[in-house]
Amino acid sequence: MTESTVRIGLVYPELLGTYGDRGNAVVLVDRCRRRGIAAELVEVAADEPLPDSLDLYLFGGGEDDPQSLASERMRASAASLTRAQASGAVVFAVCAGFQLIGVSYETGDGEMLDGLGLVDMRTVGAAPRLIGEVVVDPEPTTHLPPVTGFENHSGRTTLGAGVRPLGPVSVGGGNGVGGVDGVLDDRLVGTYLHGPVLPRNPALADFLLRWIVGAEALTPIDDHLTDALHRERLAAATATGWRARLRDLRTNRG
Amino acid sequence: MRSRVLTRRDRIAVAAGRAAGWMSRVTGRGAGAHVSGRIMLKVQPDLLHDLAVGDRVTLISATNGKTTTTALLAAALEAAGRPVVTNHTGANLVAGVVAALAAPHPPSDAVLEVDERVLPLVVDPLDAQLLVLGNLSRDQLDRYGEVRSLADRWRAVVAAHPDIPIVANASDPHVAFAAGSDRTIWIDLGGGWRGDAATCPVCGRLLGWTDDPATGHDTYSCPCGFAEPAADVRLVGDVLHLGDRAVTIGLGLPGRWNVLNAALAITAAAELGVDPEVAATAASAVTTVSGRYATYRLADGRPARVLLAKNPAGWSEVLAWLNERDNGVVLAVNAHVADGRDTSWLWDAPFERLRGRTVAASGERSLDVAVRLDYDGVTCVVEPDPIAAAALVGGSEVDIVASYTQFTALTRRLR
Numbered sequence: 001m002t003e004s005t006v007r008i009g010l011v012y013p014e015l016l017g018t019y020g021d022r023g024n025a026v027v028l029v030d031r032c033r034r035r036g037i038a039a040e041l042v043e044v045a046a047d048e049p050l051p052d053s054l055d056l057y058l059f060g061g062g063e064d065d066p067q068s069l070a071s072e073r074m075r076a077s078a079a080s081l082t083r084a085q086a087s088g089a090v091v092f093a094v095c096a097g098f099q100l101i102g103v104s105y106e107t108g109d110g111e112m113l114d115g116l117g118l119v120d121m122r123t124v125g126a127a128p129r130l131i132g133e134v135v136v137d138p139e140p141t142t143h144l145p146p147v148t149g150f151e152n153h154s155g156r157t158t159l160g161a162g163v164r165p166l167g168p169v170s171v172g173g174g175n176g177v178g179g180v181d182g183v184l185d186d187r188l189v190g191t192y193l194h195g196p197v198l199p200r201n202p203a204l205a206d207f208l209l210r211w212i213v214g215a216e217a218l219t220p221i222d223d224h225l226t227d228a229l230h231r232e233r234l235a236a237a238t239a240t241g242w243r244a245r246l247r248d249l250r251t252n253r254g
Numbered sequence: 255m256r257s258r259v260l261t262r263r264d265r266i267a268v269a270a271g272r273a274a275g276w277m278s279r280v281t282g283r284g285a286g287a288h289v290s291g292r293i294m295l296k297v298q299p300d301l302l303h304d305l306a307v308g309d310r311v312t313l314i315s316a317t318n319g320k321t322t323t324t325a326l327l328a329a330a331l332e333a334a335g336r337p338v339v340t341n342h343t344g345a346n347l348v349a350g351v352v353a354a355l356a357a358p359h360p361p362s363d364a365v366l367e368v369d370e371r372v373l374p375l376v377v378d379p380l381d382a383q384l385l386v387l388g389n390l391s392r393d394q395l396d397r398y399g400e401v402r403s404l405a406d407r408w409r410a411v412v413a414a415h416p417d418i419p420i421v422a423n424a425s426d427p428h429v430a431f432a433a434g435s436d437r438t439i440w441i442d443l444g445g446g447w448r449g450d451a452a453t454c455p456v457c458g459r460l461l462g463w464t465d466d467p468a469t470g471h472d473t474y475s476c477p478c479g480f481a482e483p484a485a486d487v488r489l490v491g492d493v494l495h496l497g498d499r500a501v502t503i504g505l506g507l508p509g510r511w512n513v514l515n516a517a518l519a520i521t522a523a524a525e526l527g528v529d530p531e532v533a534a535t536a537a538s539a540v541t542t543v544s545g546r547y548a549t550y551r552l553a554d555g556r557p558a559r560v561l562l563a564k565n566p567a568g569w570s571e572v573l574a575w576l577n578e579r580d581n582g583v584v585l586a587v588n589a590h591v592a593d594g595r596d597t598s599w600l601w602d603a604p605f606e607r608l609r610g611r612t613v614a615a616s617g618e619r620s621l622d623v624a625v626r627l628d629y630d631g632v633t634c635v636v637e638p639d640p641i642a643a644a645a646l647v648g649g650s651e652v653d654i655v656a657s658y659t660q661f662t663a664l665t666r667r668l669r
Contacts, residue, residue, distance in 0.1 A: 014452035018392065023601030030629050046452065046460050063400040065458040132595070150596045194598045199625050225628050229621040
């Protein structure tokens, strides 16, 4: 557990902030402060190199051009990130940011972007775009309840041998390959889910914070609103899932 | 000007569409324009072209403000004594345009707002004579796609029609990229939402922004040579400078964003031959636009004003305006197709401006709004029904900010 201020880094928000990604950072900072843990939101502007001093690096979603620029910038300061990870920093990557922590991303036009290579996974852009509510059932070892979010991407992400997903998807597309979403490693989570995902899933936010401040520091806080939102979104997504499944049955019947 | 001659098939199409529109209105399903236009096009796909013969067509498009800009331009032309036909209900897809033009009318100025994606489809069939291009920002990513691809499509339209004059907002990088041509009349509207224009639309590098403290105007440029076009017309405060003419904009409509809409409308009116002073006076008399900004009386007697906000850029403007007032605030958000199914954008609008105010989170997605406000330190009550919510907030007046489907439902319930 760190004694000093928890530093939550929002990486290149001008480039990787198309989908309310700031919300994830706001939630992480606020959930520390509500427990009396000092925390600050550190924005890393797109014309700055990545610092190596952050406790958590948040990579968000972005459009194609900004994603390509972000990839270039991030690779230029990859050494800082490696140093930070070696000293225990956490990486949380969403959508375009998730694609960028992999080995490569091939756009729909066939353009090849190199990723940071933090995870052995490759993404290819393909039609149709996956759009809609998603439910992921995280790996049992995480003890997390189902994660809900909204996806909007054209990526098909294949995980390398032995790389664990965040979990299987019960509603929606996720990685679009193998019926799973995201990636889960020590001190690293990637996912396609927006919403943003952390306001909707307080347990996932605390799961990330536990790596930084330790489980004991995460005392209970008033989550009646966020819990209500989590229940509502889960119920809505599950209903959508059933409707989609019935439509599939009807189509298959011909 | 040729006057229009409708074929038998055109007339049947119009009659069938009218009947459908009437059905839609009497059964309370909608205003009827969209349904009516769809039926007309089913019966006669060439109707768009046939209906516009003899009209001088101006097309207005933007992510935000197109309905209001259209209303202000129509008012200006009417004040100048021109016959005007316009899609004033905000029905801005092909069907809505058809429905508006189907009304019997003499050769007129057709002042038509069109959806950003629809613009490229209607320029040719309508034989457009003027394009008014306002702004492009993120809106409903789940169905509109990314801002950059819209800008590309607009740019192709501009390049393919070197004979059509354009009035365009120089302060928006995507519009500047799309409308770049030597015939464009550029307006400098000052700063605005730049959350969706971080990178250069030409080369993808980070766009450089500089603020001019003297004028309060931001300008952008890129090492590749792309830069804010030199303005022909400038908005400084509330004064619009058109060459040696300066016109003061004083509106009945609220908010800074409507001053920008009016600046576009007055410039477009001038391009169509209307004296800017006449256009500005006409604009000042407009107080409600298709239900937007209309004031209703709540059951407890307090007045409630209804505003439409659809995306981070729009919400950002509205929140700035709410901040200057001390009214009760209801934020009513749905996530149907017309609202955008993804509510992530809530986190890109500056809700912290409502701290210390009396606020209700409302709409079908009231919990998303409430969680958003909670994390920003704004205390709120949660009530899904916006009219019930309005009764719960304090203030001598109430402002209800609504997403699209909440807005249309509210204007029906309150009128």
